[in-house]
Amino acid sequence: MDLEHIELTDRIYSRVKKMIFDQELLPGQKLLQEKLSAQLGVSRTPLLKALHRLESEMLVESKPRRGLFVKQMSVEEIIDIFHVRAVIEGLSARLAAAHVQNEHITFLRQLFQPFRDQHPIDYTEYEKADRQFHNSIMLYSGNKIIARLEMLSNLHLQAFQAGLLRPPEETIDEHFNIIKALAAGDGQQAEQFMRNHIDKSREALQNA
Amino acid sequence: MDLEHIELTDRIYSRVKKMIFDQELLPGQKLLQEKLSAQLGVSRTPLLKALHRLESEMLVESKPRRGLFVKQMSVEEIIDIFHVRAVIEGLSARLAAAHVQNEHITFLRQLFQPFRDQHPIDYTEYEKADRQFHNSIMLYSGNKIIARLEMLSNLHLQAFQAGLLRPPEETIDEHFNIIKALAAGDGQQAEQFMRNHIDKSREALQNA
């Protein structure tokens, strides 16, 4: 019984995901299966499995009989995602408040500490911290279904790169307020703060 | 250019999904790829693609090197799902209130009309109406991401069959109240009613 074995598909999945996040594969680009699988040194079978998984995470899009493409998000879709994020992450914050640990709070604080007096703020670094912040709270919720939806908070990359989102200067305090509510174990307030935080970003997007 | 063509995988996907809902394939049961694909008259390739799609919808579970199984939900997981449903469907109701059509309202009302003075209520029929009600409102939200999460409201089947949920007599009025709020275009209230409705079912589940 070989429980250690890591599936080829899983490794390919991670590599392709990274390629998309690193912009080695660009939004809208067609994914030539033969070429990509050759590049990765595997057959089309595990590559396809990985790509279908990414499709379910909305990073890849399939056009039947046409091929698979790196998903290109429209502003409308990003707005839809933000609506969903607001309520899902609001719920996460509420649930997390009930059983968050001290180490968790410390970790969340430390994520944004470097930017408190950094001028100008390194947007790319801040964006990474932001992603970690949101992903962590979803994990701390302890809800397994939310864990599956984590990808929702990884999808606004394009909007961020296009400069469509609010600048760090505007959001950093909101993050600390959420952390405060979590630390106080106040689920209602944590939920409210998180929802407002994400809703404001959506509104910025809608007015852009 | 053959746009009409329906992929084999898609047909297999629908058939297997139906088999699961119809309990031809039982929760926890192992899915023997060779046998199932033979039954369906296809090779393992399109069957596997379909099963992986169902996996992303949480109807099927994969245990690496062990095989694919019809997913068996634990009560904890169902509770997690209800937490998520409450906020997602609450959001759906709020968004739907903004642009719901008269025909939609009529359709929703007509779903529950038969049960108003039916005694005793046919639980199986009511469950179908309930599913349609929730799915419809998610569609009326107009949010494409919510449409992708529709499956969440199709997953409590087991809980229902186990008699763990609230009886129709208790929920029918809640449904009509939601419809009223939608008809009035009151998004806030529609959201509140929907959240309460689903949260109450979750609480019933937690106390069972």
Add this chain to the structure above:
DNA sequence: AGCATGAATTTTGAATTCAAAATTCGCCGC
């Protein structure tokens, strides 16, 4: 030159084949 037609090439979707891991089954000792 620009466009339409159709042949050549590429690429996808599906079936088949193959190797490695897991499961089953029968044998043996106790």
Add this chain to the structure above:
DNA sequence: GCGGCGAATTTTGAATTCAAAATTCATGCT
């Protein structure tokens, strides 16, 4: 009779092959 051991069988994960559809390319026509 029961439990463990190992060979036979089954099943999975991955590669390869094959057919059908889509795309590209070349040719000839206006």
